Amino acid sequence: MPHATAPIVLASASPRRSELMALAGITCDVVPADICEDPLPGEQPDEHVMRLSREKALAASALTAGRFFVGADTVVVLEERIMGKPVDEEQAREMLESLSGRTHRVITGITVFDRDTETCQTKSVTTQVIFKELSKREIRDYIATGCPMDKAGAYAIQGGAVHFIRSINGSYTNVIGLPMTELYELLQSARALL
Template sequence: MILASKSPRRKEILEDMGFNLKIEGAEIEEISDEKELTLKIMDIARKKTFSIAEKHPTEYVVGADTIVEVDGEIIGKPKNREEAFKTLKLLSGRKHNVITAYSFINISKNIDITNYNISEVFFRELDENMIKWYIETGEPMDKAGSYGIQGKGAAFVKKINGDFFSVMGFPIGDFIAKLNEVGISLEEIKNI
């Protein structure tokens, strides 16, 4: 299977489940004309996946996109340390949504699945020293919402309502359920 992403977290989640992956990052402009947030993120995830599936029509291709949403605003990856600080200050002591959409395509088998997962994440109150310490680790710089739940960012999380793996970058349980719906069993995973 081809993973249309260079995300080490997605790679880890899928390989831990038994998938044999080839990595081919999708180089697309991550924009969508969709108005509704979930439709927008599903559209972007599908575009990423389809851009790779077009090049490999007989291969299974999976791709995903994750965003953080707070007060209706999309919080992407920070451009710099100042933006990471501002984002973490915004998330401090409150709830935000993490939305991960994924797409699974095999053109030759006429498989084209796109779905999403929303999880609520509640942050503890963060003081400026905690935020500065975290930014100094470098961890927030390549992550939506400026934190990684699977790393040092876990210290900020009070609780989650939803799917930990979706917050990490890929809702593996939902994905496996969708594969079962199209007739791909857990035993077959290592072969796709």
């Protein structure tokens, strides 16, 4: 198992991200960072998630002690349109209907901020996801579970939408919200893990 050289702080309230860190054997403290997640005018999806991951890591570093801070932000992108978390059931239905039978991208920005050196390492990871055709009943029943309401693109691959996905090309953990191979490499590069 990896050994952290100094406390690692995860700047996320997502239980899925905490679980992925634990599965990788990385102990971390959780300090959610509350920032505005609206895209800037003309901002590309990968630029957007990298910026937000940096802002989250830096915001968490202002809230607590620690040396290494991990920020992450995930979006679902369909035809260059960023799909955030649905605001209500109607928007969740619209999102799922638009993803039905089509290919979209899941993009996560990750940042490791080292407070001692005041440096950020940031990258984005993209996974292609192909949905099967969804029936109106499948969409209705899934929305009734409440699961879509706090998920980018209104679905969770590790939850009740697992049977919606015909195939993925790229990182599975990225679709959950934290590309662990790439994050592990950033933490190694920052000398946060031995």
